[in-house]
Amino acid sequence: MATEHQSETLLKVDAISLSFGGVHALVDVSFDIQKGEIFSIIGPNGAGKSSMLNVINGVYQPTQGTITYKGEVRQGMRPHEAAVQGIARTFQNVALFKGMNTIDNLMTGRNLKMKSNLLMQGFYWGPAQNEEIVHRQAVENIIDFLEIQSIRKTPVGRLPYGLQKRVELGRALAAEPTLLLLDEPMAGMNLEEKENTCRFILDVNEELGTTIVLIEHDMSVVMDISDRVIVLDYGRKISEGAPDTVRNDQKVIDAYLGVAH
Amino acid sequence: MLYRETGQFKTSYKKDMAIFPIRQDRWALIATLIFVVVGVPLLATEHVIAGYLIPLLIWAIAAIGLNILTGYTGQLSLGHGAFMAVGAYSAYNLAARVPEIPIILVFLLAGLIAAIFGVLVGSPSLRIKGFYLAVATLAAQFFVEWVFATFPWFVGGAASMVIDTPKMTIFGYQITTTLDNYYLVLGFVVVGTLYAKNLVRSEIGRAWMAIRDMDVAAEVIGIRPLYTKLSAFAVSSFYGGVAGALYAFCYVKSVDFTAFDLFVSLKVLFMIIIGGMGSILGCFLGAAFIVVLPIILNEIAHLFAGQIPSAMLSNIEHMIFGGLIIFFLIVEPHGLARLWMTAKEKLRLWPFPH
Numbered sequence: 001m002a003t004e005h006q007s008e009t010l011l012k013v014d015a016i017s018l019s020f021g022g023v024h025a026l027v028d029v030s031f032d033i034q035k036g037e038i039f040s041i042i043g044p045n046g047a048g049k050s051s052m053l054n055v056i057n058g059v060y061q062p063t064q065g066t067i068t069y070k071g072e073v074r075q076g077m078r079p080h081e082a083a084v085q086g087i088a089r090t091f092q093n094v095a096l097f098k099g100m101n102t103i104d105n106l107m108t109g110r111n112l113k114m115k116s117n118l119l120m121q122g123f124y125w126g127p128a129q130n131e132e133i134v135h136r137q138a139v140e141n142i143i144d145f146l147e148i149q150s151i152r153k154t155p156v157g158r159l160p161y162g163l164q165k166r167v168e169l170g171r172a173l174a175a176e177p178t179l180l181l182l183d184e185p186m187a188g189m190n191l192e193e194k195e196n197t198c199r200f201i202l203d204v205n206e207e208l209g210t211t212i213v214l215i216e217h218d219m220s221v222v223m224d225i226s227d228r229v230i231v232l233d234y235g236r237k238i239s240e241g242a243p244d245t246v247r248n249d250q251k252v253i254d255a256y257l258g259v260a261h
Numbered sequence: 262m263l264y265r266e267t268g269q270f271k272t273s274y275k276k277d278m279a280i281f282p283i284r285q286d287r288w289a290l291i292a293t294l295i296f297v298v299v300g301v302p303l304l305a306t307e308h309v310i311a312g313y314l315i316p317l318l319i320w321a322i323a324a325i326g327l328n329i330l331t332g333y334t335g336q337l338s339l340g341h342g343a344f345m346a347v348g349a350y351s352a353y354n355l356a357a358r359v360p361e362i363p364i365i366l367v368f369l370l371a372g373l374i375a376a377i378f379g380v381l382v383g384s385p386s387l388r389i390k391g392f393y394l395a396v397a398t399l400a401a402q403f404f405v406e407w408v409f410a411t412f413p414w415f416v417g418g419a420a421s422m423v424i425d426t427p428k429m430t431i432f433g434y435q436i437t438t439t440l441d442n443y444y445l446v447l448g449f450v451v452v453g454t455l456y457a458k459n460l461v462r463s464e465i466g467r468a469w470m471a472i473r474d475m476d477v478a479a480e481v482i483g484i485r486p487l488y489t490k491l492s493a494f495a496v497s498s499f500y501g502g503v504a505g506a507l508y509a510f511c512y513v514k515s516v517d518f519t520a521f522d523l524f525v526s527l528k529v530l531f532m533i534i535i536g537g538m539g540s541i542l543g544c545f546l547g548a549a550f551i552v553v554l555p556i557i558l559n560e561i562a563h564l565f566a567g568q569i570p571s572a573m574l575s576n577i578e579h580m581i582f583g584g585l586i587i588f589f590l591i592v593e594p595h596g597l598a599r600l601w602m603t604a605k606e607k608l609r610l611w612p613f614p615h
Contacts, residue, residue: 057481083483095478097471099539107464108471112483114464118492121463122456124280128463136274175482 008035009068010179010211011056016065018051018235025051026062027235033179033213038205040214040222042246043232044255049215050092052232053181056213057082057089070178083112088177092184092215094164098157102148102167105156106139107132109174142170146200162193169200173208180204181213186221194218198225223247231255264608280458297447302440311439311512313553317545318450319507320552324532324544325457326500331530332538333461334493335473336386340398341501341529343382343405346521348375348502349509350415353516356427357417364429364436368449368506375502376495383494387487402523409518416516423517426510442511449507453500458541460496469493470539535589537598546597550589555582 011033018026026048033039041049054060056067058077067074069085088109097105114135116128124132143152146166151159156167165185172180182201186194202225204210216222222229223243231239231246233255239246246252269284271277281287301314327341352371355362362370382401386394409415409422416424429436429445436445460466468489471479480486509516528551536547558581562574569577593600 059477059481079477079480080483080485083481089481091478095475097467097474097478099474100467100470104467104470108467108479108484109482111464111468111471116464118460118465118496121465122460124459124463129275132278132463133274136278140274171482 010035010070012068014066016055016062018055018060019063024235029237031230031237031240033211036209036211037227038212038214038225040216040226040229041232042222042229047232048235049232050183053089053183053215057087057181083175086178087181088172088175089181090168090172090183090185094168096156096164096168099155101155102152103139105167105171106142106174107135109171110135110138112175139174142173146170162189173204177210179211183215184217186216186218194221201225264605307439310443313556315443315446315512317548317552318446319504319512320532320548321545322450322453322500323504323529324536324548325453325541326497326504327529328533328544329457330493330497332533333466333473334469334490336490336493337391337395338398339395339526340382340401342521342523342525343402344375344379344498344501345505345508345525346405346409346518347378348372348505349516349521350409351375352506352510353426354415364431368503371506372499372502376499379494379498380491383491386490402526406518406522423515425515429510446507446511449503454541465492535586535596537596540596540598542601543596543598550597558582
């Protein structure tokens, strides 16, 4: 599990609200994410978990509230700028580039690190070629790490679901993010695949020091690997704390099991 | 067996990432190059070169352009004829008004002007997608046709709105014969094809495909949608512009707005659909299918001239052509290029069963 002393705040979410017309997806949600931790967001379906991730990496603009990332308040950020600042994510429904193979998907994850221009790329001369090779090496390291050597040249559309999820994790890792947002990385996986994915997540967190925000429905996974957990229900935060605290919170139990009125 | 990669070990990423990593492909390519440079002039008649090969090569350039935009970036365009027209008229005006510019530079500048026009046409692509973008490009097509049909300035004031292209000279050598034209076009094709092939396997090519396959995810990993789409429009219309200029100068030898109508846009679109979306090889196969097949059918039809009324003959020609298009689309909806890929897979083992 993550390091002992976590004091530095990486991301501060302050009183975020998000509405689509009359639908309040998020209402006045606040929390802090510390550098180097595994932070989980849980809650019943439709609680606003994915919306929260979309706000963090700029796909949605919050209706109210501010987000402070690396000590700077962000205003109207686009996903592209979030990526530049080191935020990467995976999607609940696999969002790979299906027409491309595994290597190209991972290489695309490194697009921000590539500097050669259109003219150089077209003639594939000197710097452009070197750049491709350097980044290919980095991509191969990730391929080794995720143990997907055998599918490196397979078009990802042909891969089974579990492997697609793994390639998607690889694409996010290829960007060498500071903050990694994982939206249900284990949905639809069998036990063995879940164990593998847990191991990858823990390894990324420990070896690369990447801060991880995790949305997951499998409670045993969440309680095992998270440092801290928040619980959303109907767009509001109803609990926050260490896994054990949250597990025993009456409001959380009510939200999940329903409560007699 | 014929297409086996066994024993071709790649010991570095550089080798693995070579433009043609498989030895048989390289041989085939070199053989093709030797054939088109040396073999064709020896074997083919002037009629074949001027009537089949030059248009085939020019259409292939145009198809590469549209394939980059539609096949690789997923932006449907019905305005490729307009980009070709802009290229042709730019080239004419540059060559006629500023004869000092070397002709190769004229073609490249014509491509650049078409690229600027392409960026303008593509600028709404961030907001409108799919069929709606196709309609926007259609508007560009009609606008360009109207401009070149209305203002005689673009053809140097000729009242007929059609004008012959000026003579071309390269380093004092005058391009006159069919073979000269053929080599000029071939030069553009070889460089243009390699350039496109490199682009689609580089960072920009991956960005194009990322936008095509999943635009939200592409943006989240840092790809700028507008820049990526506009760069595709620019490169695409650059190829279109060069193709249009070559079409006017090396094939029909005149500039005429009716040569770049909506049917031309559709023709290029058919080429990439039949040849294969997202494949450079497919552009050549598609161009060959759409351009050369009707001519061959026509030649065959001539054999029956006299026995069957000519009006009926030309109808039968069209029916066979249409039937073949449908046949190929049913057999392989991903185009001739995919058919070739499948054949290569089979050839790895053939003639052995396992």
